Amino acid sequence: MSAAAQLRAAVQDRDLDAVTALFAPDIQFFSPVKFRPFEGVAAVTALFRVLLRTFEDFRYVGEFAGSLDEGDPESHVLVFRTRVGQTQIHGIDMVQVNSDGLISTFTVMVRPQSAATALSEAVLAGLVADGVVPAQA
Numbered sequence: 542m543s544a545a546a547q548l549r550a551a552v553q554d555r556d557l558d559a560v561t562a563l564f565a566p567d568i569q570f571f572s573p574v575k576f577r578p579f580e581g582v583a584a585v586t587a588l589f590r591v592l593l594r595t596f597e598d599f600r601y602v603g604e605f606a607g608s609l610d611e612g613d614p615e616s617h618v619l620v621f622r623t624r625v626g627q628t629q630i631h632g633i634d635m636v637q638v639n640s641d642g643l644i645s646t647f648t649v650m651v652r653p654q655s656a657a658t659a660l661s662e663a664v665l666a667g668l669v670a671d672g673v674v675p676a677q678a
Contacts, residue, residue, distance in 0.1 A: 544638045545617035549601050555593050561586045565643035573632070573651045574661035584673075585647070591667030595660075596630075599623040614640050628659035 544563055551559035561582060570579040570588060579585050603620035615638035623630045632651035639645040651657050668674045 543606075543617070544615065544642055544644055545604060545606070545619060545636055548634075548636065548644070549604075549619065552593070552599065552601070557586070557590055557593060560589055560593075563644050565639050565641065565645040568644060569646050571646070571648040572664075573649050573657050574664075587668070587671065587673045588664070591664050591671060591673075595625060595663045595667055596623040597625065614638060615642075625656070625659045625663045628656055630656040630660060632656075 548560065548563055551563070564582050564585055566582055568580070568582060568585050570585045572579065572588075579588050599621065600623070601619050601621050605618040605620075606616065608616050617634075617636045617638075619634040619636065621630075621632050621634065623632075630651050631653075632649060635646075635648040635650070636644055637646040651660060665674070669676050
């Protein structure tokens with residue numbers, strides 16, 4: 542089973558342990574609302590803990606496979622629909638897998654702009670609540 546198929550199943554089951562088992566030690570997660578990536582399993586796991594409880598009615602609705610970079614062994618674009626509160630979100634997860642079969646790069650893009658704003662606010666609140674980032678003064 543591909544890393545993308547395993548990811549889809551783990552996210553659908555909201556199984557954080559199964560999701561993080563797919564991460565390469567040096568994973569980079571590129572957020573739609575933050576310029577610098579989250580780096581490393583600990584940081585990306587903390588983020589996914591918040592995402593799995595923030596997204597409502599999350600479902601993957603499509604997938605494209607191919608190569609994003611030369612020499613890239615496996616890449617997938619997973620199309621998803623979800624909501625945060627009353628805000629509907631349409632987005633994609635771009636997943637690159639390394640030669641060990643682990644997710645090395647995870648990039649998320651969402652639309653519309655109101656969705657990115659709602660997502661940013663909800664995730665920041667979750668990261669603050671979990672003590673991952675300090676509260677802003």
